[in-house]
Amino acid sequence: MGISPCRARLSTIATASSADKRQLALDLGADVAVDANAENMTDALREANNGQRVDVVLDMTGGRITNESVAALAPFGRLAFYGMANRQPPNPVQPASLMSHLTTVAGLWLVHAMRVPGLMVGLLDELFGLVAAGQLRAVPGGEYGLAEVRRAHEDLRARRSVYGSSLRSRAERRSGSSRSRFASSFPARTRKAKSRSRHA
Secondary structure, rough: OOOOOOOOOEEEEEEEOOOOHHHHHEEEEEEEEEEEEOOHHHHHHHHHHHOOOEEEEEOOOOHHHHHHHOEEEEEEEEEOOOOOOOOOOOOOOHHHHHHOOOOEEEEOOOOHHOOOOOHHHHHHHHHHHHOOOOOOOOOOOEEEHHHHHHHHHHHHHOOOOOEEEEEEOOOHHHHHOOOOOOEEEEEEEEEEEEHHHHHO
C-alpha cells in the first residue's frame, strides 16, 4: 500500500476507500487511516493530525480530493501529484495562492524519471534493499491467468484490488513461478499525508 518507514520521525496519515484497505494501511505502519470518501478531505486530514495542517501529501486521486488536500497543507507544505484515479481533474493551481501560503504542488510522471541516467537504478537498489532488510513489506495482490486480462483490468478500474495485480501464464501458475507478465504496484486511491512532529 505504499506505506514505508520514514527516515525522520513523521506521523503518517493514510487514506483508503474501504475498511479493509484502511486496516491494511495501519498494519503496514500508518499512524492514522482516513476514509478516502470523506465529505471534506481538508477537515479529515486536519482532524487526523490533531487539528493541525499537514506537511506533505502524496496524491493520486484527483478532483476535489486534490483540491482539499492542497488546502490542508501547512506553510512550506508540499503536495506531489502522481495520478488521477477518479479521472476528475483538480482545479487549476493559482500561483498567488501558493506564494501566500508558502506551499508547493509538483507533478510526477515516471516516464521522465526513467530517462535520467542512473536515477531509477539507484532508487530501485534502495527499494530492494529496504525489502531485503525487512523495513518494507511487499503485499501480494490479485493473480490472474493471461485469459483473464479483461477481468484484471476491470477489477483495477473498479478499485476492487487491495494492492496490485499480476498476470501469469498457465505454465507459470502450475509451476508456482513468481515471474509476472504485468504488475501494477500502485493501489487504487491510496495516498499518504505526513506531518512533522512540530505540527502534531
